[in-house]
């Protein structure tokens with residue numbers, strides 16, 4: 251069930267019009283892994299086919315899903331947010347197929363005190 255009936259038409263229109271500005275990329279964020287409504291796959295495909303330049307996808311990705319979505323052509327690049335907080339060496343971990351420290355809990359984001367951004371276990 252879409253958030254509103256015209257949602258696909260609106261984003262199709264926007265992504266086509268953004269072509270005429272020749273902007274470098276659209277960063278398409280799906281915050282469903284943080285509790286927001288899911289961005290439907292069809293809508294992502296629609297934006298992909300309307301917009302000619304780079305599409306960056308993000309939201310709840312791990313390496314496997316990132317590889318899959320790139321292979322399927324859903325986007326050109328995948329952005330990682332929270333995994334970088336708890337894994338500052340994220341790229342190296344991906345390359346070496348090392349385990350990741352889990353995402354930080356939302357209670358530790360924008361919080362005061364010592365616990366949070368810099369004290370995640372590196373092993």
Ligand SMILES: Cc1cc2nc3c(=O)[nH]c(=O)nc-3n(C[C@H](O)[C@H](O)[C@H](O)COP(=O)(O)O)c2cc1C
Pocket residue numbers: 279280281283308309310311329330331332333359360
């Ligand atoms: C501490 C923090 C700050 C963020 N600030 C912004 C922001 O200012 N603008 C924005 O569009 N997204 C922001 N995000 C969302 C991220 O860009 C990303 O879309 C989100 O974390 C989902 O990706 P992830 O599952 O890889 O973390 C923020 C996320 C975190 C954890």
